[in-house]
Amino acid sequence: MPSASYVRIFDTSLRDGEQAPGASMTSAEKLEVARALARLGVDVIEAGFPAASPDDLAAVQSIATEVGREPVEGRPQAEPPVICGLARCTRSDIDAAWQGVRGAKRPRIHTFLATSDLHLKHKLRMSRAEMTAKAVEMVAYARSLCKDVEFSPEDAGRSDPEFLHQVLAAVIKAGATTLNIPDTVGYTLPDEFGALIAGIIKHTPGAKDVIISVHCHDDLGLAVANSLAGLRAGARQAEVTINGIGERAGNASLEEVVMAIRTRGAKIGLQTGIDTTQLCRISKLISRSTGYPVPPNKAIVGANAFAHESGIHQDGMIKNALTYEIMRPEDVGAMHTTLVLGKHSGRAAFSKRLTELGYPLEGDALLKAFNEFKKLADRKKAVLDADLIALAADELATVPELWALESLQVMCGTTGLPTASVRLRDPDGKIRSHAAIGTGPVDATYKAINAIVQLPVELLEFGISAVTEGVDALAEATVRVRHEEQRSSHGHGADSDIVVAAAKAYIASLNHVLSRQSTGRVLHPQSTPTEIST
Ligand code: KIV
Ligand code: ZN
Numbered sequence: 027m028p029s030a031s032y033v034r035i036f037d038t039s040l041r042d043g044e045q046a047p048g049a050s051m052t053s054a055e056k057l058e059v060a061r062a063l064a065r066l067g068v069d070v071i072e073a074g075f076p077a078a079s080p081d082d083l084a085a086v087q088s089i090a091t092e093v094g095r096e097p098v099e100g101r102p103q104a105e106p107p108v109i110c111g112l113a114r115c116t117r118s119d120i121d122a123a124w125q126g127v128r129g130a131k132r133p134r135i136h137t138f139l140a141t142s143d144l145h146l147k148h149k150l151r152m153s154r155a156e157m158t159a160k161a162v163e164m165v166a167y168a169r170s171l172c173k174d175v176e177f178s179p180e181d182a183g184r185s186d187p188e189f190l191h192q193v194l195a196a197v198i199k200a201g202a203t204t205l206n207i208p209d210t211v212g213y214t215l216p217d218e219f220g221a222l223i224a225g226i227i228k229h230t231p232g233a234k235d236v237i238i239s240v241h242c243h244d245d246l247g248l249a250v251a252n253s254l255a256g257l258r259a260g261a262r263q264a265e266v267t268i269n270g271i272g273e274r275a276g277n278a279s280l281e282e283v284v285m286a287i288r289t290r291g292a293k294i295g296l297q298t299g300i301d302t303t304q305l306c307r308i309s310k311l312i313s314r315s316t317g318y319p320v321p322p323n324k325a326i327v328g329a330n331a332f333a334h335e336s337g338i339h340q341d342g343m344i345k346n347a348l349t350y351e352i353m354r355p356e357d358v359g360a361m362h363t364t365l366v367l368g369k370h371s372g373r374a375a376f377s378k379r380l381t382e383l384g385y386p387l388e389g390d391a392l393l394k395a396f397n398e399f400k401k402l403a404d405r406k407k408a409v410l411d412a413d414l415i416a417l418a419a420d421e422l423a424t425v426p427e428l429w430a431l432e433s434l435q436v437m438c439g440t441t442g443l444p445t446a447s448v449r450l451r452d453p454d455g456k457i458r459s460h461a462a463i464g465t466g467p468v469d470a471t472y473k474a475i476n477a478i479v480q481l482p483v484e485l486l487e488f489g490i491s492a493v494t495e496g497v498d499a500l501a502e503a504t505v506r507v508r509h510e511e512q513r514s515s516h517g518h519g520a521d522s523d524i525v526v527a528a529a530k531a532y533i534a535s536l537n538h539v540l541s542r543q544s545t546g547r548v549l550h551p552q553s554t555p556t557e558i559s560t
Pocket of ligand 1: 180181206209210211
Protein backbone atom coordinates (compact mmCIF):
# COMPACT_ATOMS: atom_id res chain seq x y z
CA MET A 27 0.00 0.00 0.00
CA PRO A 28 1.71 3.26 -1.07
CA SER A 29 2.04 6.02 1.53
CA ALA A 30 -0.43 8.93 1.56
CA SER A 31 2.15 11.19 -0.09
CA TYR A 32 2.87 8.80 -2.99
CA VAL A 33 1.93 10.10 -6.46
CA ARG A 34 1.19 7.43 -9.04
CA ILE A 35 2.72 8.27 -12.41
CA PHE A 36 0.35 7.28 -15.24
CA ASP A 37 2.15 7.59 -18.55
CA THR A 38 -0.02 8.18 -21.62
CA SER A 39 2.75 8.74 -24.21
CA LEU A 40 1.52 5.67 -26.10
CA ARG A 41 -2.09 6.90 -26.19
CA ASP A 42 -2.56 10.68 -25.78
CA GLY A 43 1.08 11.23 -26.86
CA GLU A 44 0.61 9.14 -29.94
CA GLN A 45 -2.39 11.32 -30.89
CA ALA A 46 0.00 14.22 -31.62
CA PRO A 47 -0.02 14.88 -35.38
CA GLY A 48 2.46 12.55 -37.06
CA ALA A 49 3.65 10.98 -33.79
CA SER A 50 2.35 7.53 -34.63
CA MET A 51 4.60 4.63 -33.69
CA THR A 52 4.85 1.11 -35.05
CA SER A 53 3.90 -1.80 -32.76
CA ALA A 54 7.58 -2.65 -32.30
CA GLU A 55 8.37 0.93 -31.32
CA LYS A 56 5.44 0.93 -28.86
CA LEU A 57 6.73 -2.23 -27.22
CA GLU A 58 10.21 -0.77 -26.90
CA VAL A 59 8.79 2.41 -25.34
CA ALA A 60 6.60 0.37 -22.95
CA ARG A 61 9.64 -1.62 -21.78
CA ALA A 62 11.54 1.63 -21.17
CA LEU A 63 8.57 3.10 -19.25
CA ALA A 64 8.42 0.00 -17.06
CA ARG A 65 12.14 0.30 -16.29
CA LEU A 66 11.67 4.01 -15.53
CA GLY A 67 9.24 3.00 -12.80
CA VAL A 68 5.91 4.39 -14.04
CA ASP A 69 2.96 2.97 -12.11
CA VAL A 70 0.53 2.81 -15.03
CA ILE A 71 1.14 2.58 -18.79
CA GLU A 72 -1.79 3.65 -20.95
CA ALA A 73 -0.81 1.38 -23.82
CA GLY A 74 -3.30 2.61 -26.41
CA PHE A 75 -6.87 2.81 -27.64
CA PRO A 76 -7.68 -0.78 -28.69
CA ALA A 77 -10.96 0.04 -30.49
CA ALA A 78 -9.08 2.28 -32.92
CA SER A 79 -7.82 -0.53 -35.16
CA PRO A 80 -6.74 -4.18 -35.09
CA ASP A 81 -3.12 -2.96 -35.02
CA ASP A 82 -3.74 -0.82 -31.96
CA LEU A 83 -5.44 -3.74 -30.23
CA ALA A 84 -2.51 -6.04 -31.08
CA ALA A 85 0.01 -3.48 -29.79
CA VAL A 86 -1.85 -3.19 -26.45
CA GLN A 87 -2.11 -6.98 -26.18
CA SER A 88 1.60 -7.45 -26.72
CA ILE A 89 2.46 -4.75 -24.15
CA ALA A 90 0.07 -6.40 -21.65
CA THR A 91 1.72 -9.79 -21.99
CA GLU A 92 5.34 -8.78 -22.63
CA VAL A 93 5.65 -5.90 -20.17
CA GLY A 94 2.67 -6.21 -17.83
CA ARG A 95 2.81 -9.83 -16.77
CA GLU A 96 6.19 -10.57 -15.17
CA PRO A 97 8.55 -8.48 -13.02
CA VAL A 98 10.58 -6.15 -15.28
CA GLU A 99 14.38 -6.24 -14.99
CA GLY A 100 15.83 -2.89 -13.96
CA ARG A 101 12.44 -1.62 -12.70
CA PRO A 102 12.54 0.06 -9.27
CA GLN A 103 9.30 -1.69 -8.20
CA ALA A 104 8.89 -5.47 -7.86
CA GLU A 105 5.41 -5.54 -9.45
CA PRO A 106 5.01 -4.99 -13.21
CA PRO A 107 3.18 -1.77 -14.14
CA VAL A 108 -0.60 -1.59 -14.49
CA ILE A 109 -1.47 -1.80 -18.21
CA CYS A 110 -4.42 0.36 -19.19
CA GLY A 111 -6.52 0.58 -22.37
CA LEU A 112 -8.74 3.54 -23.29
CA ALA A 113 -12.40 3.10 -24.29
CA ARG A 114 -15.27 5.44 -25.08
CA CYS A 115 -18.46 4.75 -23.15
CA THR A 116 -19.66 2.02 -25.51
CA ARG A 117 -19.77 -1.74 -25.00
CA SER A 118 -17.72 -2.44 -28.11
CA ASP A 119 -14.93 -0.06 -27.03
CA ILE A 120 -14.91 -1.51 -23.53
CA ASP A 121 -14.82 -5.06 -24.94
CA ALA A 122 -11.86 -4.10 -27.15
CA ALA A 123 -10.05 -2.45 -24.22
CA TRP A 124 -10.57 -5.58 -22.13
CA GLN A 125 -9.29 -7.78 -24.97
CA GLY A 126 -6.22 -5.53 -25.07
CA VAL A 127 -5.30 -5.50 -21.38
CA ARG A 128 -6.64 -8.76 -19.96
CA GLY A 129 -3.28 -10.55 -20.46
CA ALA A 130 -1.59 -8.21 -17.96
CA LYS A 131 -1.15 -9.10 -14.30
CA ARG A 132 -2.71 -5.75 -13.34
CA PRO A 133 -5.11 -4.70 -16.15
CA ARG A 134 -7.13 -1.46 -16.13
CA ILE A 135 -9.98 -0.21 -18.35
CA HIS A 136 -10.15 3.58 -18.71
CA THR A 137 -13.45 4.87 -20.03
CA PHE A 138 -14.51 8.46 -20.59
CA LEU A 139 -17.52 10.63 -21.44
CA ALA A 140 -17.74 14.41 -21.59
CA THR A 141 -19.50 16.38 -18.84
CA SER A 142 -19.25 20.00 -20.04
CA ASP A 143 -22.47 21.51 -21.36
CA LEU A 144 -20.57 22.50 -24.50
CA HIS A 145 -19.66 18.89 -25.30
CA LEU A 146 -23.04 17.53 -24.20
CA LYS A 147 -24.94 19.92 -26.44
CA HIS A 148 -22.75 20.08 -29.54
CA LYS A 149 -20.82 16.82 -29.62
CA LEU A 150 -22.75 14.15 -27.76
CA ARG A 151 -26.26 15.68 -28.13
CA MET A 152 -27.18 14.24 -24.74
CA SER A 153 -28.87 15.70 -21.68
CA ARG A 154 -27.05 15.68 -18.36
CA ALA A 155 -29.30 12.86 -17.16
CA GLU A 156 -28.61 10.76 -20.27
CA MET A 157 -24.88 11.32 -19.87
CA THR A 158 -24.95 10.25 -16.21
CA ALA A 159 -26.96 7.12 -17.01
CA LYS A 160 -24.58 6.16 -19.84
CA ALA A 161 -21.48 6.69 -17.69
CA VAL A 162 -22.94 4.61 -14.84
CA GLU A 163 -24.01 1.81 -17.20
CA MET A 164 -20.61 1.63 -18.92
CA VAL A 165 -18.54 1.87 -15.73
CA ALA A 166 -20.62 -0.97 -14.29
CA TYR A 167 -20.10 -2.96 -17.49
CA ALA A 168 -16.31 -2.33 -17.42
CA ARG A 169 -16.27 -3.32 -13.75
CA SER A 170 -18.01 -6.60 -14.60
CA LEU A 171 -14.91 -7.42 -16.72
CA CYS A 172 -12.04 -5.83 -14.79
CA LYS A 173 -11.61 -4.92 -11.14
CA ASP A 174 -9.60 -1.77 -11.90
CA VAL A 175 -11.73 0.84 -13.74
CA GLU A 176 -10.84 4.47 -14.35
CA PHE A 177 -13.45 7.03 -15.39
CA SER A 178 -12.72 10.44 -16.95
CA PRO A 179 -15.33 13.19 -17.29
CA GLU A 180 -13.91 14.71 -20.47
CA ASP A 181 -13.62 18.51 -20.47
CA ALA A 182 -13.96 18.52 -16.68
CA GLY A 183 -12.05 21.81 -16.61
CA ARG A 184 -15.03 23.55 -18.26
CA SER A 185 -17.78 21.51 -16.57
CA ASP A 186 -20.22 22.70 -13.92
CA PRO A 187 -18.56 21.52 -10.65
CA GLU A 188 -21.88 20.55 -9.04
CA PHE A 189 -22.85 18.36 -11.98
CA LEU A 190 -19.34 16.89 -11.93
CA HIS A 191 -19.74 15.93 -8.25
CA GLN A 192 -23.03 14.16 -9.05
CA VAL A 193 -21.60 12.22 -12.01
CA LEU A 194 -18.48 11.25 -10.08
CA ALA A 195 -20.49 10.06 -7.08
CA ALA A 196 -22.64 7.95 -9.39
CA VAL A 197 -19.67 6.31 -11.16
CA ILE A 198 -17.97 5.57 -7.83
CA LYS A 199 -21.13 3.69 -6.83
CA ALA A 200 -21.03 1.87 -10.18
CA GLY A 201 -17.50 0.62 -9.41
CA ALA A 202 -14.93 3.18 -10.66
CA THR A 203 -11.67 2.91 -8.71
CA THR A 204 -9.85 5.95 -10.15
CA LEU A 205 -11.46 9.26 -11.12
CA ASN A 206 -9.35 11.14 -13.62
CA ILE A 207 -10.07 14.86 -13.99
CA PRO A 208 -9.01 16.12 -17.43
CA ASP A 209 -8.46 19.73 -18.38
CA THR A 210 -9.00 18.50 -21.93
CA VAL A 211 -8.45 21.84 -23.67
CA GLY A 212 -5.84 23.30 -21.28
CA TYR A 213 -8.15 26.15 -20.26
CA THR A 214 -7.91 26.36 -16.48
CA LEU A 215 -5.48 28.36 -14.36
CA PRO A 216 -3.54 26.62 -11.57
CA ASP A 217 -5.59 28.08 -8.72
CA GLU A 218 -8.84 27.14 -10.51
CA PHE A 219 -7.69 23.60 -11.22
CA GLY A 220 -6.45 23.13 -7.64
CA ALA A 221 -9.82 24.37 -6.36
CA LEU A 222 -11.66 22.02 -8.75
CA ILE A 223 -9.76 19.01 -7.33
CA ALA A 224 -10.21 20.16 -3.71
CA GLY A 225 -13.96 20.64 -4.39
CA ILE A 226 -14.29 17.15 -5.88
CA ILE A 227 -12.59 15.57 -2.86
CA LYS A 228 -14.74 17.57 -0.46
CA HIS A 229 -18.15 17.35 -2.11
CA THR A 230 -18.22 13.98 -3.92
CA PRO A 231 -19.56 11.16 -1.75
CA GLY A 232 -17.06 8.27 -1.88
CA ALA A 233 -14.19 10.37 -3.34
CA LYS A 234 -11.95 9.61 -0.36
CA ASP A 235 -12.13 5.87 -1.13
CA VAL A 236 -10.85 6.18 -4.72
CA ILE A 237 -7.75 7.68 -6.36
CA ILE A 238 -8.21 11.14 -7.82
CA SER A 239 -6.08 11.78 -10.89
CA VAL A 240 -5.11 14.85 -12.92
CA HIS A 241 -4.78 15.02 -16.72
CA CYS A 242 -3.80 18.47 -17.98
CA HIS A 243 -3.22 19.73 -21.51
CA ASP A 244 -0.77 22.50 -22.32
CA ASP A 245 -2.72 24.90 -24.56
CA LEU A 246 -1.80 27.84 -22.31
CA GLY A 247 1.54 26.37 -21.24
CA LEU A 248 0.05 25.58 -17.80
CA ALA A 249 -0.20 21.78 -17.90
CA VAL A 250 2.60 21.12 -15.41
CA ALA A 251 1.56 23.97 -13.09
CA ASN A 252 -2.05 22.75 -13.17
CA SER A 253 -1.02 19.14 -12.51
CA LEU A 254 1.04 20.22 -9.50
CA ALA A 255 -1.84 22.35 -8.21
CA GLY A 256 -4.16 19.34 -8.49
CA LEU A 257 -1.68 17.07 -6.70
CA ARG A 258 -1.20 19.59 -3.91
CA ALA A 259 -4.98 19.73 -3.54
CA GLY A 260 -5.12 15.96 -2.93
CA ALA A 261 -4.93 14.13 -6.27
CA ARG A 262 -2.59 11.14 -6.12
CA GLN A 263 -2.20 10.18 -9.78
CA ALA A 264 -0.73 12.37 -12.55
CA GLU A 265 -1.36 11.56 -16.21
CA VAL A 266 1.66 12.72 -18.16
CA THR A 267 3.74 12.05 -21.28
CA ILE A 268 7.46 11.95 -21.98
CA ASN A 269 8.63 15.26 -23.50
CA GLY A 270 5.03 16.50 -23.03
CA ILE A 271 3.94 15.07 -26.41
CA GLY A 272 0.19 14.91 -27.03
CA GLU A 273 -2.82 16.44 -28.72
CA ARG A 274 -2.27 20.04 -29.94
CA ALA A 275 0.16 21.70 -27.49
CA GLY A 276 0.60 18.39 -25.69
CA ASN A 277 0.14 17.01 -22.18
CA ALA A 278 1.92 17.75 -18.91
CA SER A 279 5.46 16.47 -19.25
CA LEU A 280 6.41 13.50 -17.08
CA GLU A 281 9.98 14.66 -16.52
CA GLU A 282 8.88 18.15 -15.42
CA VAL A 283 6.19 16.96 -13.01
CA VAL A 284 8.49 14.31 -11.52
CA MET A 285 11.49 16.62 -11.14
CA ALA A 286 9.37 19.41 -9.65
CA ILE A 287 8.10 16.94 -7.04
CA ARG A 288 11.64 15.71 -6.38
CA THR A 289 13.45 19.06 -6.40
CA ARG A 290 10.83 20.86 -4.32
CA GLY A 291 9.99 17.81 -2.21
CA ALA A 292 10.45 19.63 1.09
CA LYS A 293 7.80 22.18 0.13
CA ILE A 294 5.44 19.94 -1.82
CA GLY A 295 5.63 16.92 0.50
CA LEU A 296 5.02 14.37 -2.26
CA GLN A 297 7.08 11.62 -3.89
CA THR A 298 7.04 9.30 -6.91
CA GLY A 299 8.61 5.91 -7.68
CA ILE A 300 10.44 7.12 -10.80
CA ASP A 301 14.16 6.38 -11.36
CA THR A 302 14.96 9.89 -12.55
CA THR A 303 18.41 8.91 -13.88
CA GLN A 304 16.61 7.36 -16.87
CA LEU A 305 14.77 10.53 -17.90
CA CYS A 306 17.16 11.79 -20.60
CA ARG A 307 17.47 8.36 -22.17
CA ILE A 308 13.71 7.80 -22.46
CA SER A 309 13.26 11.34 -23.75
CA LYS A 310 15.61 10.49 -26.63
CA LEU A 311 13.81 7.21 -27.26
CA ILE A 312 10.45 8.98 -27.54
CA SER A 313 11.92 11.64 -29.79
CA ARG A 314 13.39 8.97 -32.07
CA SER A 315 10.22 6.85 -32.11
CA THR A 316 7.85 9.75 -32.82
CA GLY A 317 10.10 11.94 -34.96
CA TYR A 318 9.42 14.85 -32.57
CA PRO A 319 12.72 16.63 -31.79
CA VAL A 320 13.39 17.83 -28.23
CA PRO A 321 13.93 21.62 -28.25
CA PRO A 322 17.38 22.53 -26.84
CA ASN A 323 15.79 24.70 -24.14
CA LYS A 324 13.28 22.02 -23.02
CA ALA A 325 13.25 21.82 -19.21
CA ILE A 326 15.03 18.78 -17.69
CA VAL A 327 15.90 16.92 -20.93
CA GLY A 328 16.84 19.64 -23.46
CA ALA A 329 20.46 19.76 -24.67
CA ASN A 330 20.93 23.15 -22.98
CA ALA A 331 19.10 22.34 -19.73
CA PHE A 332 22.46 22.14 -17.93
CA ALA A 333 24.60 24.31 -20.22
CA HIS A 334 26.06 27.55 -18.87
CA GLU A 335 27.01 30.05 -21.53
CA SER A 336 27.51 33.42 -19.90
CA GLY A 337 30.84 34.21 -18.21
CA ILE A 338 29.16 35.21 -14.96
CA HIS A 339 27.28 31.90 -14.80
CA GLN A 340 30.39 29.88 -15.70
CA ASP A 341 32.37 31.67 -12.99
CA GLY A 342 29.64 30.87 -10.43
CA MET A 343 29.49 27.22 -11.54
CA ILE A 344 33.25 26.79 -11.11
CA LYS A 345 33.04 28.21 -7.57
CA ASN A 346 29.97 26.19 -6.58
CA ALA A 347 27.53 24.40 -8.92
CA LEU A 348 24.64 25.29 -6.60
CA THR A 349 24.91 28.93 -7.75
CA TYR A 350 23.16 28.13 -11.04
CA GLU A 351 22.05 24.50 -10.85
CA ILE A 352 18.96 23.44 -8.93
CA MET A 353 19.31 19.80 -10.03
CA ARG A 354 22.40 17.74 -10.76
CA PRO A 355 22.69 16.63 -14.44
CA GLU A 356 23.42 13.07 -13.30
CA ASP A 357 20.11 12.96 -11.41
CA VAL A 358 18.24 13.09 -14.74
CA GLY A 359 20.81 11.07 -16.68
CA ALA A 360 22.08 14.11 -18.62
CA MET A 361 25.44 13.34 -20.15
CA HIS A 362 28.41 15.62 -20.23
CA THR A 363 29.83 15.82 -23.74
CA THR A 364 32.77 13.52 -23.16
CA LEU A 365 35.43 12.51 -25.60
CA VAL A 366 34.97 8.78 -25.60
CA LEU A 367 36.52 6.97 -28.52
CA GLY A 368 38.93 7.54 -31.36
CA LYS A 369 39.78 5.84 -34.62
CA HIS A 370 41.98 3.28 -32.86
CA SER A 371 39.20 2.09 -30.56
CA GLY A 372 38.09 -1.48 -31.09
CA ARG A 373 34.64 -3.03 -31.39
CA ALA A 374 34.61 -4.17 -27.76
CA ALA A 375 35.24 -0.65 -26.44
CA PHE A 376 32.62 0.73 -28.86
CA SER A 377 30.04 -1.83 -27.79
CA LYS A 378 30.82 -1.31 -24.07
CA ARG A 379 30.38 2.46 -24.35
CA LEU A 380 27.07 2.09 -26.20
CA THR A 381 25.80 -0.26 -23.50
CA GLU A 382 26.84 2.24 -20.80
CA LEU A 383 24.88 4.91 -22.66
CA GLY A 384 21.82 2.66 -22.71
CA TYR A 385 21.99 1.69 -26.40
CA PRO A 386 23.05 -1.97 -26.37
CA LEU A 387 23.62 -3.27 -29.90
CA GLU A 388 24.36 -6.81 -30.96
CA GLY A 389 25.10 -8.86 -34.09
CA ASP A 390 24.62 -7.16 -37.44
CA ALA A 391 23.36 -3.93 -35.90
CA LEU A 392 26.56 -3.65 -33.85
CA LEU A 393 28.71 -4.39 -36.87
CA LYS A 394 26.93 -1.81 -39.02
CA ALA A 395 27.12 0.86 -36.33
CA PHE A 396 30.80 0.05 -35.74
CA ASN A 397 31.57 0.46 -39.47
CA GLU A 398 29.79 3.83 -39.45
CA PHE A 399 31.77 4.78 -36.33
CA LYS A 400 35.07 3.91 -38.06
CA LYS A 401 34.14 6.06 -41.06
CA LEU A 402 33.22 8.90 -38.72
CA ALA A 403 36.38 8.53 -36.64
CA ASP A 404 38.47 8.83 -39.81
CA ARG A 405 36.84 12.16 -40.63
CA LYS A 406 36.31 13.55 -37.14
CA LYS A 407 38.98 13.80 -34.45
CA ALA A 408 36.73 13.63 -31.43
CA VAL A 409 33.84 11.16 -31.43
CA LEU A 410 31.52 12.17 -28.59
CA ASP A 411 28.77 10.35 -26.72
CA ALA A 412 26.19 12.31 -28.71
CA ASP A 413 27.72 11.04 -31.98
CA LEU A 414 27.58 7.45 -30.76
CA ILE A 415 23.94 7.83 -29.76
CA ALA A 416 23.03 9.22 -33.19
CA LEU A 417 24.73 6.25 -34.88
CA ALA A 418 23.12 3.72 -32.54
CA ALA A 419 19.68 5.31 -32.95
CA ASP A 420 19.73 4.45 -36.65
CA GLU A 421 20.52 0.82 -35.90
CA LEU A 422 17.93 0.57 -33.14
CA ALA A 423 15.12 1.76 -35.41
CA THR A 424 12.45 -0.91 -35.19
CA VAL A 425 10.99 -0.21 -38.63
CA PRO A 426 12.09 -2.99 -40.99
CA GLU A 427 14.76 -1.89 -43.46
CA LEU A 428 12.85 -2.80 -46.63
CA TRP A 429 14.78 -0.41 -48.87
CA ALA A 430 18.39 0.48 -48.01
CA LEU A 431 20.90 2.97 -49.32
CA GLU A 432 23.82 1.29 -51.09
CA SER A 433 25.56 4.39 -52.43
CA LEU A 434 24.98 8.01 -53.27
CA GLN A 435 26.95 10.46 -55.34
CA VAL A 436 25.97 14.08 -55.80
CA MET A 437 27.32 16.89 -57.89
CA CYS A 438 26.39 20.41 -56.93
CA GLY A 439 27.86 23.87 -56.65
CA THR A 440 27.49 27.30 -58.14
CA THR A 441 27.47 26.12 -61.76
CA GLY A 442 25.47 23.37 -63.48
CA LEU A 443 22.42 21.48 -62.27
CA PRO A 444 22.62 19.56 -58.99
CA THR A 445 22.67 15.86 -59.92
CA ALA A 446 22.32 12.77 -57.73
CA SER A 447 23.10 9.15 -58.60
CA VAL A 448 21.46 6.79 -56.15
CA ARG A 449 21.82 3.00 -55.70
CA LEU A 450 19.28 1.30 -53.43
CA ARG A 451 18.87 -2.30 -52.28
CA ASP A 452 15.25 -3.36 -52.73
CA PRO A 453 13.31 -5.64 -50.30
CA ASP A 454 14.41 -8.69 -52.36
CA GLY A 455 18.07 -7.73 -52.15
CA LYS A 456 18.35 -6.50 -55.79
CA ILE A 457 20.30 -3.33 -56.52
CA ARG A 458 18.42 -0.58 -58.34
CA SER A 459 19.85 2.72 -59.45
CA HIS A 460 18.71 6.02 -60.88
CA ALA A 461 20.12 9.49 -61.50
CA ALA A 462 18.11 12.71 -61.29
CA ILE A 463 18.58 16.46 -61.34
CA GLY A 464 16.92 18.81 -58.87
CA THR A 465 16.90 22.31 -57.45
CA GLY A 466 19.55 21.28 -54.90
CA PRO A 467 21.45 18.13 -53.92
CA VAL A 468 18.75 16.90 -51.51
CA ASP A 469 15.97 17.54 -54.02
CA ALA A 470 17.91 15.64 -56.72
CA THR A 471 18.54 12.76 -54.30
CA TYR A 472 14.87 12.54 -53.29
CA LYS A 473 13.79 12.60 -56.95
CA ALA A 474 16.14 9.70 -57.73
CA ILE A 475 14.85 7.74 -54.70
CA ASN A 476 11.24 8.41 -55.76
CA ALA A 477 11.96 7.14 -59.26
CA ILE A 478 13.28 3.88 -57.79
CA VAL A 479 10.81 3.22 -54.94
CA GLN A 480 7.71 4.50 -56.77
CA LEU A 481 5.77 5.25 -53.58
CA PRO A 482 3.93 8.57 -53.92
CA VAL A 483 4.36 10.58 -50.73
CA GLU A 484 3.97 14.21 -49.76
CA LEU A 485 7.02 15.63 -47.95
CA LEU A 486 5.59 17.39 -44.89
CA GLU A 487 8.72 18.25 -42.95
CA PHE A 488 12.46 18.14 -43.45
CA GLY A 489 14.94 19.11 -40.75
CA ILE A 490 18.67 18.76 -40.37
CA SER A 491 20.82 19.55 -37.37
CA ALA A 492 24.36 19.04 -36.15
CA VAL A 493 24.72 16.52 -33.33
CA THR A 494 27.76 18.26 -31.83
CA GLU A 495 29.73 21.43 -32.44
CA GLY A 496 32.21 22.07 -35.28
CA VAL A 497 32.22 21.72 -39.06
CA ASP A 498 33.09 18.02 -38.79
CA ALA A 499 29.96 17.32 -36.70
CA LEU A 500 27.68 14.40 -37.49
CA ALA A 501 24.44 15.55 -39.16
CA GLU A 502 21.07 14.20 -38.09
CA ALA A 503 18.16 14.48 -40.52
CA THR A 504 14.48 14.03 -39.70
CA VAL A 505 11.84 13.68 -42.37
CA ARG A 506 8.07 13.44 -42.14
CA VAL A 507 6.00 12.25 -45.12
CA ARG A 508 2.39 11.31 -45.81
CA HIS A 509 1.18 8.60 -48.16
CA GLU A 510 -2.45 8.90 -49.30
CA GLU A 511 -4.82 8.82 -46.29
CA GLN A 512 -2.33 7.32 -43.83
CA ARG A 513 -1.20 9.21 -40.74
CA SER A 514 2.16 10.81 -41.41
CA SER A 515 5.32 8.72 -41.05
CA HIS A 516 8.78 9.83 -40.04
CA GLY A 517 12.34 8.75 -40.64
CA HIS A 518 15.70 9.50 -39.10
CA GLY A 519 19.20 9.37 -40.56
CA ALA A 520 22.67 10.29 -39.31
CA ASP A 521 25.89 10.72 -41.24
CA SER A 522 28.86 13.04 -41.41
CA ASP A 523 27.64 13.98 -44.92
CA ILE A 524 24.43 15.99 -44.73
CA VAL A 525 23.05 14.77 -48.07
CA VAL A 526 23.66 11.14 -47.07
CA ALA A 527 21.91 11.80 -43.72
CA ALA A 528 18.98 13.34 -45.63
CA ALA A 529 18.81 10.34 -48.00
CA LYS A 530 18.87 7.85 -45.09
CA ALA A 531 16.09 9.73 -43.29
CA TYR A 532 13.91 9.80 -46.42
CA ILE A 533 14.40 6.09 -47.10
CA ALA A 534 13.60 5.35 -43.42
CA SER A 535 10.36 7.34 -43.72
CA LEU A 536 9.38 5.37 -46.87
CA ASN A 537 10.12 2.11 -45.00
CA HIS A 538 7.87 3.41 -42.21
CA VAL A 539 5.02 4.02 -44.70
CA LEU A 540 5.44 0.59 -46.25
CA SER A 541 5.54 -1.20 -42.89
CA ARG A 542 2.19 0.23 -41.82
CA GLN A 543 0.33 0.30 -45.12
CA SER A 544 -2.27 -2.20 -43.93
CA THR A 545 -3.32 -0.20 -40.87
CA GLY A 546 -6.75 1.45 -40.69
CA ARG A 547 -7.52 3.41 -37.54
CA VAL A 548 -9.72 5.96 -35.86
CA LEU A 549 -7.97 9.30 -35.91
CA HIS A 550 -9.22 10.60 -32.62
CA PRO A 551 -10.62 8.69 -29.66
CA GLN A 552 -12.45 11.78 -28.43
CA SER A 553 -14.79 11.49 -31.44
CA THR A 554 -18.32 10.25 -30.95
CA PRO A 555 -18.93 6.49 -31.39
CA THR A 556 -20.56 6.95 -34.82
CA GLU A 557 -17.38 8.47 -36.26
CA ILE A 558 -15.40 5.24 -35.96
CA SER A 559 -13.64 4.48 -39.22
CA THR A 560 -11.83 1.18 -38.93
O1 KIV B 1 -7.80 15.05 -22.61
C1 KIV B 1 -8.69 14.23 -22.34
O2 KIV B 1 -9.80 14.56 -21.94
C2 KIV B 1 -8.39 12.82 -22.53
C3 KIV B 1 -9.36 11.84 -21.96
C4 KIV B 1 -9.59 10.70 -22.86
C5 KIV B 1 -8.86 11.39 -20.61
O3 KIV B 1 -7.36 12.47 -23.06
ZN1 ZN C 1 -5.88 14.13 -23.04
